[in-house]
Amino acid sequence: MTQDDNIQRLSREIIQQAEADAEKILTEAKAKAEQIRNHAQEVIAADKKRILEQAKNDADRIRGQAIATAQLNARTLILESREKLLVSVFESSMGKIPTVQNYSDYPAIVENLALEAIQQLAVNKVILHADKVTHDLLKESVLKKISTKFDGTIELGEPLKKGTGIVAETVDGHLNYDNTLETRLRRLEGELRSPVYHLLMGETL
Numbered sequence: 733m734t735q736d737d738n739i740q741r742l743s744r745e746i747i748q749q750a751e752a753d754a755e756k757i758l759t760e761a762k763a764k765a766e767q768i769r770n771h772a773q774e775v776i777a778a779d780k781k782r783i784l785e786q787a788k789n790d791a792d793r794i795r796g797q798a799i800a801t802a803q804l805n806a807r808t809l810i811l812e813s814r815e816k817l818l819v820s821v822f823e824s825s826m827g828k829i830p831t832v833q834n835y836s837d838y839p840a841i842v843e844n845l846a847l848e849a850i851q852q853l854a855v856n857k858v859i860l861h862a863d864k865v866t867h868d869l870l871k872e873s874v875l876k877k878i879s880t881k882f883d884g885t886i887e888l889g890e891p892l893k894k895g896t897g898i899v900a901e902t903v904d905g906h907l908n909y910d911n912t913l914e915t916r917l918r919r920l921e922g923e924l925r926s927p928v929y930h931l932l933m934g935e936t937l
Contacts, residue, residue, distance in 0.1 A: 817932060818925055822917070829896050829913045833865045842869050842898070846878050846886075849900035849911035856884035861899040863892045863912075 832838060842862075850858050862870060867888065875886045892899060895912035902908070 845898040845911045849898050849909045852909040859887045859889040859901045861889045861892050863896050867891050
């Protein structure tokens with residue numbers, strides 16, 4: 733075999749080896765590319781799932797907040813309406829207090845108001861202040877009758893400028909007890925609010 737034949741044979745072998753190497757590299761490259769593509773699809777799918785889950789969680793949270801806000805607003809409106817209704821009722825009641833003086837048993841009510849106010853002061857001498865109508869009912873005989881129930885003496889002071897009923901005061905003026913019907917209603921308002929509201933709603937107590 734000549735030298736030229738050897739060179740040609742060697743060249744063919746080198747070319748064949750190069751082609752084999754190139755084919756191997758190409759095959760490996762295709763496999764690597766496929767692996768990268770599959771991984772990318774997995775990542776995209778995972779991201780898509782995560783994004784969808786996050787979007788769902790956000791939507792649920794926003795929906796929950798909206799519902800909670802709506803419920804809170806509804807409760808607030810109910811409470812505001814209830815408060816307005818109760819204020820209206822008590823204001824109406826307060827405005828009708830003077831009509832109590834037209835009741836046939838108002839003289840007895842006056843005696844009870846006076847005695848209760850005096851007993852709250854716990855002294856043996858008091859001055860009673862009353863509105864004009866009530867003042868006119870506190871005659872000497874009535875004062876004497878009341879004084880025997882607490883073993884003390886009573887004087888009538890200046891008429892009240894506002895209020896319906898009695899204000900008892902110590903002689904030195906240091907203590908007084910407001911037992912007007914308006915003040916009594918204000919004292920009872922907190923206790924009466926719930927039952928009054930239930931009655932307004934047509935409920936039984």
